Amino acid sequence: MLLNNFTLNILAVFITVLVGVIVYFKWHLSYWDRLGVPSLSPVLFFGDTKNLILSKCTIGEQFRVFYNKFKSKGYKHGGIFFGPIPFYIAIDPEIIKHILQKDFQHFMNHGYYINEEDDPLTGHLLNLENVKWKNMRAKLTPTFTSGKMKIMFQTLADCTTGLKKVMDDSALNHTPVDIKDIFGRFTTDIIGSVAFGIECNSLENPDAEFRKYGKKVFEIDFFGRIKTLCTFAIPHPILRLFRFKFYNSDVATFFMDAIRETVNYREKNNIYRKDFMHLLLQLKNRGLVTDDEKITGDKDIVTEALTMNELAAQAFVFFLAGFETSSTAMTWALYELAINPDVQQKLRAEINDVLRKHNKLTYEAMMDMTYMEKVICETLRKYPPIPVLTRKCTKDYTIPNTSIQLQRGVSVSVPVLALHTDPEYYPNPEKFDPDRFNDENVKARPGFTWLPFGEGPRICIGLRFGLLQSKVGLTAVLKHYRIKLNHKTQLPVTLNPRSFITSAKGGVWLDVEKID
Numbered sequence: 001m002l003l004n005n006f007t008l009n010i011l012a013v014f015i016t017v018l019v020g021v022i023v024y025f026k027w028h029l030s031y032w033d034r035l036g037v038p039s040l041s042p043v044l045f046f047g048d049t050k051n052l053i054l055s056k057c058t059i060g061e062q063f064r065v066f067y068n069k070f071k072s073k074g075y076k077h078g079g080i081f082f083g084p085i086p087f088y089i090a091i092d093p094e095i096i097k098h099i100l101q102k103d104f105q106h107f108m109n110h111g112y113y114i115n116e117e118d119d120p121l122t123g124h125l126l127n128l129e130n131v132k133w134k135n136m137r138a139k140l141t142p143t144f145t146s147g148k149m150k151i152m153f154q155t156l157a158d159c160t161t162g163l164k165k166v167m168d169d170s171a172l173n174h175t176p177v178d179i180k181d182i183f184g185r186f187t188t189d190i191i192g193s194v195a196f197g198i199e200c201n202s203l204e205n206p207d208a209e210f211r212k213y214g215k216k217v218f219e220i221d222f223f224g225r226i227k228t229l230c231t232f233a234i235p236h237p238i239l240r241l242f243r244f245k246f247y248n249s250d251v252a253t254f255f256m257d258a259i260r261e262t263v264n265y266r267e268k269n270n271i272y273r274k275d276f277m278h279l280l281l282q283l284k285n286r287g288l289v290t291d292d293e294k295i296t297g298d299k300d301i302v303t304e305a306l307t308m309n310e311l312a313a314q315a316f317v318f319f320l321a322g323f324e325t326s327s328t329a330m331t332w333a334l335y336e337l338a339i340n341p342d343v344q345q346k347l348r349a350e351i352n353d354v355l356r357k358h359n360k361l362t363y364e365a366m367m368d369m370t371y372m373e374k375v376i377c378e379t380l381r382k383y384p385p386i387p388v389l390t391r392k393c394t395k396d397y398t399i400p401n402t403s404i405q406l407q408r409g410v411s412v413s414v415p416v417l418a419l420h421t422d423p424e425y426y427p428n429p430e431k432f433d434p435d436r437f438n439d440e441n442v443k444a445r446p447g448f449t450w451l452p453f454g455e456g457p458r459i460c461i462g463l464r465f466g467l468l469q470s471k472v473g474l475t476a477v478l479k480h481y482r483i484k485l486n487h488k489t490q491l492p493v494t495l496n497p498r499s500f501i502t503s504a505k506g507g508v509w510l511d512v513e514k515i516d
């Protein structure tokens with residue numbers, strides 16, 4: 001009898017807690033309705049993102065479903081639940097413009113996890129917030145000017161030798177290439193060289209350590225997904241209290257050691273090399289970027305210099321943000337060129353004309369390739385490597401022309417893939433048509449409807465470099481090889497739901513024919 005009473009009491013407590021939790025979550029899930037923002041039909045635990053959490057679609061596709069649902073009802077914005085987390089979605093380009101540019105002070109941060117003490121590589125530009133971000137952005141901006149791109153160009157062009165060798169082997173042996181893997185090795189070699197000052201040789205040796213760890217950063221397994229969700233769901237001060245680390249320790253150790261070794265070697269031997277690492281060393285030792293070859297010596301410090309950990313985190317983000325995005329863009333470009341041979345031929349004709357005029361591959365030649373630019377823009381439209389932009393609301397904000405107030409701390413998103421495939425802005429969006437980026441067509445479209453690099457003060461700092469290395473890679477391939485789609489490519493092509501970056505499930509496989 002005593003036991004029965006005890007059991008009943010436990011049961012009663014359990015049911016009360018359960019009912020309490022359910023009531024709380026029901027109330028929580030009515031957050032957008034209470035605010036007056038159009039919402040969908042969120043359910044417990046999954047929110048509105050069941051398909052995404054169960055890996056049935058990509059984040060870009062999931063947000064496109066939301067976008068279409070809100071837009072079809074005439075709404076300019078909406079509110080969804082990413083699991084239990086409320087996310088505001090801007091649909092109307094005018095609202096997007098306010099968020100990314102006009103009212104930037106309210107949306108300055110990405111909201112990603114940062115723990116400089118226990119996980120120093122998280123202290124990079126993409127993650128930094130508020131004043132720290134502003135200062136770091138100001139310091140790094142001079143490293144990405146067109147002048148600096150020009151200086152680095154040869155280091156970048158040198159990596160095409162390895163690329164051609166791999167393509168030659170494929171053409172000679174009639175073996176199809178997994179082009180994403182080849183371009184991944186190409187951009188690893190480039191960024192390894194310009195950001196770390198290391199000859200990675202991953203084109204020659206696919207098992208090179210740099211390639212191995214570079215891939216590992218992007219391979220998000222089950223625990224990686226849980227970790228990522230934690231960084232959105234749990235307040236960051238609590239995570240920091242428990243010394244939560246985002247990057248796996250083997251990855252962090254590899255990159256920290258590689259950077260430390262390069263820094264020590266260059267400082268000890270006063271080495272000058274035309275690359276990002278040289279500019280980062282100037283920032284560390286002199287506090288600013290200059291046009292000379294000095295990395296140490298007189299202290300010209302005008303602002304605070306970078307610490308060793310800060311330098312390492314910035315070199316790391318150049319790698320993180322620079323290799324997979326560009327290799328993805330080049331992969332999709334070749335996929336489209338393989339299935340649109342007329343566009344491939346037109347682009348090759350431009351490459352031949354421009355290279356004949358300039359005699360060799362130079363920075364100026366790359367700038368002259370205007371059709372190439374359009375092909376890349378159209379590729380980034382159809383397949384934006386980063387399909388959704390995110391921001392954190394950092395100050396309460398009244399949405400323009402409404403009385404709705406977004407609260408500080410709420411996550412905000414811009415559904416890039418959805419905008420890029422909206423027939424209102426891009427008629428017949430499935431068609432690959434570089435002429436959409438002719439001057440008159442660009443002018444006819446509303447602004448803030450092409451956002452592969454983001455926009456506003458937080459726009460991709462490496463935009464120029466990303467475009468440049470994509471142009472160089474495509475030029476090196478198309479000048480010497482005709483490409484066709486190999487039957488190993490899974491058709492119709494679908495997006496890989498296990499990747500945050502917009503990539504093809506099963507990869508893109510190409511047959512390569514050498515042009516004499």
Ligand code: HEM
Pocket residue numbers: 125126127137317318319321322323325326329385386389390451452453454455457458459460461462463465466467470
């Ligand atoms: C095709 C190539 C690339 C694409 C599509 C791309 C795309 C993006 C996007 C969408 C963002 C976020 C912008 C926003 O939130 O508004 C970003 C930020 C960033 N990207 Fe890129 N990126 C590319 C290449 C590169 C390269 C080559 C580098 C460096 C070498 C780089 C470094 C960065 C950094 C450091 C940030 C953070 C900027 C900040 O928060 O201030 N990216 N990129």
